[in-house]
Amino acid sequence: MFVEVKNLTKKFKVLKGATGRKAEITAVENVSFEIDKGKTLGLVGESGCGKTTTGRMIVKLIEPSGGKIVIEGKDITHMKENEFKPFRRNVQIIFQDPYSSLNPRMTIYDTLKRPLRIFKITKYKDEEKELIMKTLASVGLKPEHMTRYPHEFSGGQRQRIAVARAIITHPNFIVLDEPTSALDVSVQAQIMNLLRNLKNSLSLTYLFISHDLSVVKFISDQIAVMYLGNIVEISTTDEIFRHPLHPYTRLLFQSIPIPNPKKKIKIPQDVGELPSLLNPPKGCPFYSRCPLAKKKCETLKPQLKEVSPGHKVACFLYDED
């Protein structure tokens, strides 16, 4: 097991309304999963479900409020920044918006040399330059791109630069936070192929966060579906696509517009929208939108339970008790 997350929780303090009353929201609640070495876990959900917060907690950009994060057998949950620093080399993150994730005042060379200097990876300038050129080539960029600034590149090229920055320290684990959702379809395909090739050639482990099921399906071995801060279903990619169990997973699958005019999707009756995190449902988080909700769903919260080998779901429909 390479990455293990147990009961991870994040609460944020927010100001509520015009009066500025303090309130607390639970962005991530008791999230647990494991990722094996060389595998990819896809984390799927809609905006506000806590998938991004989960990703940032794992690379320690956000401090968790509770739970445990174990990477390569070491508990990193409460490490101080200087203790965690050696891990940063192994644990990288790629962000959604390549227009804001690169420093506009740094050339590509400067952007890529920073991790090398920080972790003292190369000794000499020649060595540094060679490694930067090699890394750029591996993401499909040319040596002459080194001296340019981010604004001279297209979105897809910038995301390649961000990938280069993430892999230049030879990490084992990368969190990808919606890496293609700011890109056009044809460019998305280029980046997805690149990410998949890198995963194989560098034997990387991924946590792939996205709202787009088709993209997640392409790259993931396992998929976890999040809703309102909770994982509601988790299984292997094949299994979850063949037998989606949770009513939310089903709604999600049914809502995807399929690019085939002959296969019209059947949208269930209006199911409303996400409840506010400031005023979450008491029982099952999906209660307010669930077409199959029962009485006890309103007050009791179903726990994630294994219903078949490797397939866990948090729903009373599959709970015999």
Added chain:
Amino acid sequence: METTRRAESFFTIMRRIRKNKMALFGTYIVLAFVGIAIFAPWISPYSPTAQDYTVSLQGPTWAHPFGTDIYGRDVLSRVIYGARISLGISFVAVLVSVIIGTILGAIAGYFGGALDEIIMRTFDVFLAFPTILLAIAIIAILGPGMVNIAIAIAVYSIPQFARVSRGTVVSVKANEYVEAARSIGEGKWSILMRYILPNSIAPIIIQATLRMATAILSIAGLGFLGLGVQPPTPEWGSDLSLAMTYIQVAPYLGIFPGLAVFLVTMGFNYFGDGLNDALNPKLKDR
């Protein structure tokens, strides 16, 4: 966020300024005065302090195009050398306040919390006083003189720069590249110096240009009140004050130093506004 998205090249900015007539006008005035200040010893026809009582209080002539004052000093030469004093003191004062103000503001904005409160509330106290009163108070304590004037101007300018820099840093801090920097293990100071400050300089440069104008006005104001640069050093404000004494016999005496103050202040204001438009093109009506 939009404004930090592109690192504007020097040439792009110059091209935008060239399209903006008022900004271009301001730029020319500023450049002209900077040129005059630098080359003062070569272009001024006389020494600014040389007295010649044979030509005392003369109107403009070919020999003295701006006339002469009560001591027979050449007004043109005094206006030329005056540019040196005004621009020199302003430049030093603004430079010092940019450096100190920007760094303190950036620290407040970047680290936040109690440090932010302490720094910014202290500056709020300074900002509560009218600038010229603050300057007069400081001169009253330190005494007049070029260095003390520069200090006085810097003291009231630092809080302004701190404010601008804090605001910019807080917004730049929210960019994903700052998080990306943390994720590759950059330290706090490195993030501030390499990622945040370089992306915060545009508003500070604009502010500095506009501050030059106020600084020049303050110097002239202090000079006029007799609290500034002391005679016989050529300074526009004190020359204006002298001219006022003889306004009935020689009304032209005040025109040229006054015009100089007016022009250079206007120049810096137009230049600063133009720079603002050039660096934030989307704010401009097209």
Added chain:
Amino acid sequence: MNDEVILSVRNLKIHFDTEEGEVKAIENVNYDLRKNETLGIVGETGSGKSVSAYAVMGLIPQPPGRILGGEIIFKEKDLLKVKKDEMRKIRGNEIAMIFQEPMTSLNPVFTIEEQMLDILRAHGFSKKDARLKSIEALEKVKMPDPKLVLKKYPHELSGGMRQRVMIAMALSCEPSLLIADEPTTALDVTVQAQILKLLKRMQEEYNMSVLLITHDLGVVAQNCDSIAVMYAGNIVEYGSAEQIFERGMHPYTKGLLKAIPPLEEKTEKLNVIPGVVPNLIYPPQGCRFHPRCGRATRGKCDVEIPTLEEIKDDPGHKLACFNPYGG
């Protein structure tokens, strides 16, 4: 659907003057929209899909935009030639538009009620009627609790709710043409499905024609009768949904369809269109797609500009390509 054409765009050409140079955003765009039809204009960033729609609304800022030629015939009137006042009337009564981010077109300092009443009163309703009408409009878009929603400010509503309000406002004057510019791009997929379903129902109820602009091939496949595929300022392929998705012949259409990760089967590698979208200040000579096209022939595709022409034996299916698939 019947054959009455209500909107006809002919040889539209729009350029923009920017600091870097003249962006040749729309080169030659032609399409017809029939009564009750939904036409999807699909393309990637910089294809010009939105510009062409803004032109129909008379919303191209000039300068920097320059409409260099063409006609936009709406109900026998050339919208490029009508006076500003008349255009404003057409915009309110006969053509309505909804945008990607409703927040940008709703005024944050007024309640929904104030904004809806404003529009309705401008169209001659009395205050009382306008109020009834606005509640009715919100009910039509399946807004839960319309009376409560009327009292709210835009920021108090969720993205999906705001889009429903926008649709209610757009349809309150019963336009015959609705332009929807990426109406669901900012929404979550479950909400998107509901909004698209709503649009479909509204179209049937009001006998509207809809111009749906999107980058999402899934959305056009599910919602459009006809589809225009745009690339770098030109329509490269045009036809019914079936013609495009099943018999698509343009290398760009084909490439785009194959670049979507499939939901139904497993893939190891996605099809890629090499290169990037051209800079439209310096568009490629000849066919603008030729530098990225695997089928381009030298001396032909890089010299001559292909025009959109109907394919023999496939009525209604138009193509701008010298070397199409299956051709």
